[in-house]
Amino acid sequence: RKEVEQDPGPFNVPEGATVAFNCTYSNSASQSFFWYRQDCRKEPKLLMSVYSSGNEDGRFTAQLNRASQYISLLIRDSKLSDSATYLCVVKGGRNNDMRFGAGTRLTVKP
């Protein structure tokens, strides 16, 4: 079983749609959680950290459920520029390792 499992996608949505990505992790000792965005042939860049209380950054909302070991990302009012691959990241399980989900590809169409 992979340490981080993520919806494989792809997601193809129209502009203005709301889309949700989900991720589960297996190591209950994990301490830090993030969503990264990766554009084609580029390095991943931090989108937002994920906190137990939930957090919002503009159109993006991230949630963490430690009991279920589940992370989510909600994107509202999708823009063409949101098209990318979204990666969930889990950190700090053993020796501060950092593991990625396989990524979910999002394409927003006009």
Added chain:
Amino acid sequence: DGGITQSPKYLFRKEGQNVTLSCEQNLNHDAMYWYRQDPGQGLRLIYYSQIVNDFQKGDIAEGYSVSREKKESFPLTVTSAQKNPTAFYLCASSVGQGRRNTEAFFGQGTRLTVV
């Protein structure tokens, strides 16, 4: 400007040769990581290091070696034992365990092609 630098951006290797990928950071980060990404797939952890002179194997360490002689540097050697080395290699760094704001920052990556 602080950041993390990988070099070279593109690298071609003949079969049977070892090759070393460079990763340098001036962010004063304790932790450094190496990942491999194949087309259409996620990042797989090769090796990681929390402090100088210490490192741990990730999920796909076979055929790779690393060293951490300086805090700023974490080079990755792809050896001839790695059967399918053609991939996109990404290096990352972050503050150490137990610290806040522990997000990782990435270099721009090295595309390795075996010819």
